[in-house]
Amino acid sequence: MKTGGRLYGIGVGPGDPELLTLKALRLLQSAPVIAYQSATDRESIARKIVSQYLPGNQIEVLYHLPRALEPEKAKSIYDQEVEPIADHLASGRDVVVLCEGDPFFYGSFMYIFTRLSDKYQTEVVPGISSLMACPVSLGVPFTYYNDILTVLPATLPTEMLITHLLATDAAAIMKLGRHFTKVRDILHQLGIASRAKYIERATTTQQRILPLDEVNPEEVPYFSMIVIPTKQKL
Template sequence: MSYRTGHLYGLGIGPGDPELLTLKALRILKSVPVIAYPISAEKRSLAYSIVEQYLRGNQIEVPILLPFKLTESSQPYYDKAANKLVAYLSQGKSVAILCEGNPFFFGTFIYLYIRLADKFPTTVVPGVSSIMASASALGIPLSCSNDIFLVLSAILPPEVLASRLALADAAVIIKIGRHFCKVCNVLQQLRLMEKAKFIEYATMSSQKIIPIKEVNPDNVPYFSMILIPSHTVFS
């Protein structure tokens, strides 16, 4: 007798606006029996809130606890989550793992993919990245022609940020949060502050676009970024 396993989906659900779901993501979201999504220690899930209105109401929901404050290793959490999902996939139930933005671009899904993709049939559905959504919200072309475009994490040391930004025609710095002052110091050093644009919670109902010099450094969320538009476009 043949044994059939469930299908694993890494579902890119976009940056926050529920209307930015792709048609493919929406079709899979409504069809699978199991929906898995990351939650914080406070039991909140941005990913779930994005798609909640589209869920059927009779699907199995599997919250995945992750340590978003980065004060401890996340690997044991992914091990536990993978084991939990194996139970459903082994029963032949397909599972869609919700991932904000694009699953293979700084996505939490990556760490489940490397644990599960060699054991079960897997499909990754791309989603709209918050970087592209932020550029649209700000009305800023990011790059064109022969630009060198970089995406950098604000967590990097200041000397690394400075050396990389010095090579770029356009750049985006993500995961700002408590690193805001460090990033601004680097931008001042490179004379990029006048060009830099700040946005938080892009496309969400809480979206804010604030002049970078007016940002309160004590109140910068993780889901914020600084965009430095193309020299080519704005030369």
């Protein structure tokens, strides 16, 4: 039997605090400890999303993971970063880990889950992913009927991106950052640039939607996406 505190991984959605689920809100407010990730020099985005709901008497645990880290390097860093969370659980305190978007969809919570869920009772609450939020914010029906959808990291080599884009009905291209120009050029080459929609920081107060060719490649943030919706007419 598992003893100690309970571990919760809750998706807090893409940015709009109202896109939290009722379940995430309930758990968020019921635990004595909350934990969240932040780049070392910035405010935690996940904490900012839920800040208005925090009761104010919780212990807060910050963990750090530099972005775009190779998986092998990430492993050893996470081994260290989960320790304060594990200590609270061992002491019998429930810990709610905040996750931007959805915890199991490219989420950093998965590193915590794989390290602690064998030992502690664990519950995960799905969240609104940017994959759903971006098409909605863009106002474009995304996939329907028998469409194939492919989610592609922009970090992939050009040939691989082309192969997948040719084989799919709809696509989302994530992790654009410094790979934006490569992706934009591929979309033009394949003749699908006019269908492609660019959005950054969807559902936040800083949300921006721009025509693909008006995006400044030097200013593409991590939280951006190109959505290629179904070409089927409904």
